[in-house]
Amino acid sequence: MHINKMAIENTFNKYHKAGLFLMLGLLIATLVYLYAFYQENGDIIRRDISLTGGTSVTVYHPADVSELKTFLERDFEEVSIRETSDLRTGEQISVIIEVKESPEEIIPALEEFFSITLDESNSSIEFTGSTLGAEFYKQLRFAVILAFILMSGVVFVLFKNLIPSLAVILAAFANMAMTVAVVNLLGISVSGAGILAFLMLIDYSIDSNILLTTRVLKKREGTLNQRIYGAFKTGITMLVAAILGAIISLFLVSGFSEVLKQIFTIVLIGLCLDIFNTWVANVSMIKWYADRKGMQ
Amino acid sequence: MKLTFRIWIMLIIMALSILAISPDFGKGVVIKSVEKNSTEFNVGMRTGMIIESINGAEITTVDDYSTMMGRLFASNFSEKKVSVNTNQGEFIILASSPLNITIGNKPRTNLKLGLDLQGGARALVEPEIEISSEQMDDLIAVTNNRLNVFGISDVSIRGVTDLSGKNFMLIEIAGATPADIRDLVAKQGKFEAKIGNETVFTGGTDDIADVCRFDATCAGIRSCGQQSDGSSICQFSFVVYLSQEAAQRHADITSKLKIDTTTPGRYLEKKLDLLVDGVITDSLLISEGLKGQVTTEISVQGSGVGLTQEEAFKDATASMNKLQTIMITGSLPYKLNIVKLDNISPNLGERFIKYLFLAGILSFVGVSAVVYSRYRNIKYTLGMILTVFAEVLIILGAAAFIGWNLDLASIAGILIVIGTGINQQIIIVDESSSKDEHSGSGIKERLKRAGFIIMGAYFTSLASLLPLYWAGAGLLRGFAFTSILGVTIGFLITRPAFSDMLQKMQP
Numbered sequence: 001m002h003i004n005k006m007a008i009e010n011t012f013n014k015y016h017k018a019g020l021f022l023m024l025g026l027l028i029a030t031l032v033y034l035y036a037f038y039q040e041n042g043d044i045i046r047r048d049i050s051l052t053g054g055t056s057v058t059v060y061h062p063a064d065v066s067e068l069k070t071f072l073e074r075d076f077e078e079v080s081i082r083e084t085s086d087l088r089t090g091e092q093i094s095v096i097i098e099v100k101e102s103p104e105e106i107i108p109a110l111e112e113f114f115s116i117t118l119d120e121s122n123s124s125i126e127f128t129g130s131t132l133g134a135e136f137y138k139q140l141r142f143a144v145i146l147a148f149i150l151m152s153g154v155v156f157v158l159f160k161n162l163i164p165s166l167a168v169i170l171a172a173f174a175n176m177a178m179t180v181a182v183v184n185l186l187g188i189s190v191s192g193a194g195i196l197a198f199l200m201l202i203d204y205s206i207d208s209n210i211l212l213t214t215r216v217l218k219k220r221e222g223t224l225n226q227r228i229y230g231a232f233k234t235g236i237t238m239l240v241a242a243i244l245g246a247i248i249s250l251f252l253v254s255g256f257s258e259v260l261k262q263i264f265t266i267v268l269i270g271l272c273l274d275i276f277n278t279w280v281a282n283v284s285m286i287k288w289y290a291d292r293k294g295m296q
Numbered sequence: 297m298k299l300t301f302r303i304w305i306m307l308i309i310m311a312l313s314i315l316a317i318s319p320d321f322g323k324g325v326v327i328k329s330v331e332k333n334s335t336e337f338n339v340g341m342r343t344g345m346i347i348e349s350i351n352g353a354e355i356t357t358v359d360d361y362s363t364m365m366g367r368l369f370a371s372n373f374s375e376k377k378v379s380v381n382t383n384q385g386e387f388i389i390l391a392s393s394p395l396n397i398t399i400g401n402k403p404r405t406n407l408k409l410g411l412d413l414q415g416g417a418r419a420l421v422e423p424e425i426e427i428s429s430e431q432m433d434d435l436i437a438v439t440n441n442r443l444n445v446f447g448i449s450d451v452s453i454r455g456v457t458d459l460s461g462k463n464f465m466l467i468e469i470a471g472a473t474p475a476d477i478r479d480l481v482a483k484q485g486k487f488e489a490k491i492g493n494e495t496v497f498t499g500g501t502d503d504i505a506d507v508c509r510f511d512a513t514c515a516g517i518r519s520c521g522q523q524s525d526g527s528s529i530c531q532f533s534f535v536v537y538l539s540q541e542a543a544q545r546h547a548d549i550t551s552k553l554k555i556d557t558t559t560p561g562r563y564l565e566k567k568l569d570l571l572v573d574g575v576i577t578d579s580l581l582i583s584e585g586l587k588g589q590v591t592t593e594i595s596v597q598g599s600g601v602g603l604t605q606e607e608a609f610k611d612a613t614a615s616m617n618k619l620q621t622i623m624i625t626g627s628l629p630y631k632l633n634i635v636k637l638d639n640i641s642p643n644l645g646e647r648f649i650k651y652l653f654l655a656g657i658l659s660f661v662g663v664s665a666v667v668y669s670r671y672r673n674i675k676y677t678l679g680m681i682l683t684v685f686a687e688v689l690i691i692l693g694a695a696a697f698i699g700w701n702l703d704l705a706s707i708a709g710i711l712i713v714i715g716t717g718i719n720q721q722i723i724i725v726d727e728s729s730s731k732d733e734h735s736g737s738g739i740k741e742r743l744k745r746a747g748f749i750i751m752g753a754y755f756t757s758l759a760s761l762l763p764l765y766w767a768g769a770g771l772l773r774g775f776a777f778t779s780i781l782g783v784t785i786g787f788l789i790t791r792p793a794f795s796d797m798l799q800k801m802q803p
Contacts, residue, residue: 058641120639120640123639124638124640125637125638126636126639127634127637128635128636129633129634129635129636131635135458135462139458140764142763143764146763147759147763148760150760151756151760153759154756154759155752157755158752192772193705193708196705196708199760199764200712200715202756202760203716204712204715204716204719206753207716207719207720207723208719210752210753211723211749214748218748230726233726234722234723234726237722237726238719240666241663241667241718242718242719244662244663244666245714245715245718248655248659248662249656249659249711252652252654252658253655256652257648257704259704259705260704260707263711
């Protein structure tokens with residue numbers, strides 16, 4: 001057992017720098033992908049109608065989704081249809097229809113298809129004007145960028161030390177960028193709530209980075225590797241607890257609320273990526289820094 | 297075990313929170329709104345009263361109420377005595393149709409649910425021109441008045457400013473809402489009565505002295521019938537009392553008109569056109585006898601249609617109500633654009649909240665399992681659960697205390713608080729129990745270091761959440777509010793208490 005531990009420690013000492021390069025490689029790939037995505041779509045994310053403008057109608061009435069799609073595509077250019085269902089019974093709860101047009105245009109078409117009068121007892125209608133949607137998006141994007149800058153400021157004040165602070169910020173940035181890329185790859189259209197999830201992610205992922213850096217720089221007990229390993233044990237417990245909580249919640253509420261489903265999905269992706277960005281990349285940077293400073 | 301000061305603080309605030317939420321398991325239905333100037337309003341029924349029984353029959357649910365109204369008024373519209381027993385006394389009303397009130401199940405707690413959880417309508421309205429904050433206050437007053445006159449009282453209207461300094465009016469109406477909310481809030485509401493190109497009178501108090509509304513002798517549905525295509529039509533009419541000047545104007549204009557001899561009946565050659573925001577909604581024939589007369593009483597008519605007679609009746613009533621509303625409240629000096637309009641069905645509510653609770657409990661169980669398997673210490677696990685529970689309870693208590701509406705965004709905020717809360721407690725436990733033999737630092741010092749991490753995490757949270765408070769015309773304020781409140785409670789109250797608990801638990 002003891003020999004094993006030694007072997008692991010030796011491997012770690014030898015190869016830890018690879019973590020940083022691996023992360024930089026992945027980050028560059030991510031940024032290239034996002035740039036290509038931007039070139040193609042005019043933005044680094046796919047926005048849903050709450051951020052571009054349009055109407056979302058949730059109908060609590062059974063329907064054949066593919067039939068509905070064919071029916072609507074005759075008159076509407078871009079139609080997106082999803083359905084939600086109860087997890088336990090698999091029974092369809094609602095059909096969500098999103099179009100760029102106003103409620104006045106889509107409601108009559110839906111009433112024709114469903115042969116019912118849509119009112120508050122059987123449907124929810126959300127309309128966002130296109131200027132407001134665009135403005136909303138601009139402001140949320142600004143809020144995320146501002147949050148990131150303020151957060152970086154706090155990190156600098158906390159550690160009063162350039163390299164470790166930059167390491168934390170780089171790890172947090174890589175985590176955000178990679179999460180955005182995965183969200184795009186999964187074809188998710190991000191809503192206002194989705195942008196909130198990115199904000200939550202900044203918050204979540206930074207905790208483990210602060211923990212790691214504090215343990216390495218401010219703790220005096222144990223060797224450097226022991227301190228990193230101690231922080232890793234704490235951090236992984238935190239992550240496993242958070243991921244488990246997010247999976248359970250995602251599983252239970254996804255049938256009911258698109259808003260919460262998206263938040264949990266994005267947070268979950270981000271938390272999984274954080275395992276890499278904190279415990280491989282940030283660890284690599286902070287160990288490198290501590291080694292050079294001659295810390296034990 | 298002797299409790300420390302910081303644990304006492306947490307317990308006291310928890311108790312206060314329970315008091316603020318004040319759970320109540322009694323039954324009954326609550327009056328959510330009473331139409332202004334209606335008979336019900338005049339006898340003293342008000343929003344917030346709790347109905348206990350009607351005509352001696354106990355009313356415990358909204359269904360009971362609907363059944364009772366159905367039994368009383370389904371078959372015939374003759375006037376009946378309805379005696380309503382509330383927690384604030386008995387009211388007796390003579391009514392020929394269901395009461396002019398809206399009701400809901402009595403809330404179990406003081407917690408208010410947001411629109412996306414209990415259903416309702418939300419509109420974000422932008423004036424076409426830039427307006428000052430005084431003008432915004434005016435706009436809010438007119439809109440409020442309009443909605444009140446229309447009979448909607450469970451409404452919140454406020455001005456909001458977004459990050460770029462744009463002004464909006466945010467209207468939120470809880471519970472059931474009329475489908476034509478768009479007409480009520482976005483219409484400039486410019487009412488004009490014209491003969492030819494000449495304006496006889498306009499909406500508002502300058503020209504209109506009074507509008508008959510709840511008096512069946514001068515306002516109501518007059519007749520219903522079938523149209524040739526099988527659909528139904530209902531006619532309404534109500535009396536408008538003009539000011540002296542408007543009546544004089546009417547006399548001057550009509551005196552110049554000739555009598556139309558081409559159609560049967562004796563009418564003037566031109567009609568009285570009623571226009572709302574520049575669109576003719578109805579044209580009324582003017583009888584010969586009114587020519588040149590100074591008349592202060594004008595009967596306004598209109599109609600509503602529907603597939604069935606019931607639908608036509610409803611449509612006509614709604615049209616009449618809308619027309620009366622804009623005649624009374626007058627118009628706004630500029631146009632309004634609805635930039636966001638959400639109508640959320642209440643349909644999802646209860647089942648959703650059940651699942652949300654289930655998700656919460658299962659997440660607690662899952663997280664506890666992780667924590668227990670890591671530390672093999674039941675005390676730590678229970679302490680953590682208790683602390684996170686305290687945090688959620690205190691957030692809810694604060695929300696109940698200040699009357700915050702808990703919407704989906706707020707719930708997302710609470711979730712982030714739970715997540716970071718657990719994370720930070722894990723950090724505290726790990727710091728405090730590091731069993732290093734070389735360690736010269738005692739538990740106090742180790743907890744201090746945990747405190748440093750917690751403080752760092754708190755200020756980064758604060759930094760990342762604050763910008764959100766203003767972004768997007770305040771639509772995400774719920775998230776910003778609950779999460780900032782939650783992490784602050786954690787930082788100031790629960791985390792210190794948890795540290796003390798840990799010290800007590802250490803051997």
